Amino acid sequence: MIRIRSLSLRAGDFRVRDVSLDLAAGEYFVLLGPNGSGKTLLIHCLCGLLRAESGSLVIGDRDVTGAEPRVRRIGYVPQDYGLFPHMNVARNLTFALRAAGRPHADALRELAPLIDMLHLAHLLDHSPQTLSGGERQKVALARALALRPELLLLDEPVSALDGPTRAEVLEQLRTVQHQFGVTTMHVCHSIDEAETVADRAGVMIDGRLVQTGKLAELMARPANAEVARLLQVKRNAKC
Amino acid sequence: MPAVAGSRVHWVSVVTILFLAVFVAGVLALIAADLFYTSPQAVADALGSPEVRAAIRLSLLTTAATLVLVVCFSIPVGYALSRYRFPGSVVVDAIIELPIVMPPVVIGVSLLVFFRTAAGQWIESVPGLQFVYTPKGIVLCQFFVSASYGIRAAKAAFDGVDRRLEALALTLGCTHGRAFRWVALPMARNGLAAGAVMAWARAVGVFGPLMVFAGAVRMKTEVMPTTVYLELSIGRIEPALAVSMLMLAIAMVALVVIHTLGQAHRWWST
Numbered sequence: 001m002i003r004i005r006s007l008s009l010r011a012g013d014f015r016v017r018d019v020s021l022d023l024a025a026g027e028y029f030v031l032l033g034p035n036g037s038g039k040t041l042l043i044h045c046l047c048g049l050l051r052a053e054s055g056s057l058v059i060g061d062r063d064v065t066g067a068e069p070r071v072r073r074i075g076y077v078p079q080d081y082g083l084f085p086h087m088n089v090a091r092n093l094t095f096a097l098r099a100a101g102r103p104h105a106d107a108l109r110e111l112a113p114l115i116d117m118l119h120l121a122h123l124l125d126h127s128p129q130t131l132s133g134g135e136r137q138k139v140a141l142a143r144a145l146a147l148r149p150e151l152l153l154l155d156e157p158v159s160a161l162d163g164p165t166r167a168e169v170l171e172q173l174r175t176v177q178h179q180f181g182v183t184t185m186h187v188c189h190s191i192d193e194a195e196t197v198a199d200r201a202g203v204m205i206d207g208r209l210v211q212t213g214k215l216a217e218l219m220a221r222p223a224n225a226e227v228a229r230l231l232q233v234k235r236n237a238k239c
Numbered sequence: 240m241p242a243v244a245g246s247r248v249h250w251v252s253v254v255t256i257l258f259l260a261v262f263v264a265g266v267l268a269l270i271a272a273d274l275f276y277t278s279p280q281a282v283a284d285a286l287g288s289p290e291v292r293a294a295i296r297l298s299l300l301t302t303a304a305t306l307v308l309v310v311c312f313s314i315p316v317g318y319a320l321s322r323y324r325f326p327g328s329v330v331v332d333a334i335i336e337l338p339i340v341m342p343p344v345v346i347g348v349s350l351l352v353f354f355r356t357a358a359g360q361w362i363e364s365v366p367g368l369q370f371v372y373t374p375k376g377i378v379l380c381q382f383f384v385s386a387s388y389g390i391r392a393a394k395a396a397f398d399g400v401d402r403r404l405e406a407l408a409l410t411l412g413c414t415h416g417r418a419f420r421w422v423a424l425p426m427a428r429n430g431l432a433a434g435a436v437m438a439w440a441r442a443v444g445v446f447g448p449l450m451v452f453a454g455a456v457r458m459k460t461e462v463m464p465t466t467v468y469l470e471l472s473i474g475r476i477e478p479a480l481a482v483s484m485l486m487l488a489i490a491m492v493a494l495v496v497i498h499t500l501g502q503a504h505r506w507w508s509t
Contacts, residue, residue, distance in 0.1 A: 070414065096411040
């Protein structure tokens, strides 16, 4: 169970205000919102890369509001995947376990099921620069899952992929999330994506989490005109 | 720039290539003059003399010590300048780059004056820390002249490392120190190496400050540039030319290494 309470933060002149949200264990939550609405800032705050001005974040029974990123047990996949270009795929994958003190070979053995699940075995010796977008995404996902995080944050994970790859990766995301049972927050601005993977969704506009619920509920009963307009625009864009 | 349709020859290309050719020809003419002034046998004889061999040995020893000091300082200082903004950072930047633009001899004079102050006298009183007119003084001069090059290159190298990757490493369980060692440092390694080579090559050529602060005592505080000066002052041009050509070769090798590391463009453009 993840509990976010009245979380506020500031980045320059922009503020994310008073975000409160509960995520059930194993839930797949999609956070929708227009560009510049504060979704990525919220994610950075949750994983500890930005300090919250006020509010709290509790993971299970641990209050991690002021904790360093490394002890939060939150996996994070940034929009550009953030693979380390000076390491091959294998060393990218074992990065977190090596940081926890495990030798590379042991870490690689420990990650074998995950590597098999995501079909990454043939890429282990490759440099990240030689991978396709979909492969990079899978490596970044596997790396974020290596430490068995309690919360997985995905920042527009398929926005850079083409249509068929996007569908395949979304399906894989859902499968992996289900098998790992990891609570997931997936940020995007695509209703398509949300419909494919979300148990529940929320809409963020201008730094505020305006509405949460099942996607069908949001579409049927938007909380205000801005949410209606956003969902309608996205829906029209889909058609 | 992609090729443009039409004539390949126009006045802009002619004029710019002409200037390029004149400059390169000028440099090559200087090198050729050195090479053809003397014979290989005379150069070999000069390089075999005890004074020149001692100068080469002392140059290598002092510049190796300088290189270690430059690396030790340039990595943390370059990282701090790249990553942190603080009040007066523009002034700090300027102070760090000052030795690049100031006449090197001023560094020698300043060191000499500093070691006449109470603080300098105290340092000189510590056993093993005598700098004035000693080989340690040579290292100090070389360090102050060349460190700015290493620091500037290190800053440029760390500027080129995406700091979001360091942040990402924190979410993967790294401490700040480990994120630096595992991400920033290896990603900046080519730029750091290029800066170290550049600083070392600069240290090899330091002369003015040495004359003031370390002196030019034969086989005691004599390094390669000092040899060139001392030999010329007594009219022996072959040894001076031999050592000059050796320094030229060192500079050439250093530049080739820097370009091979692929960082010269970044270093100069920062």
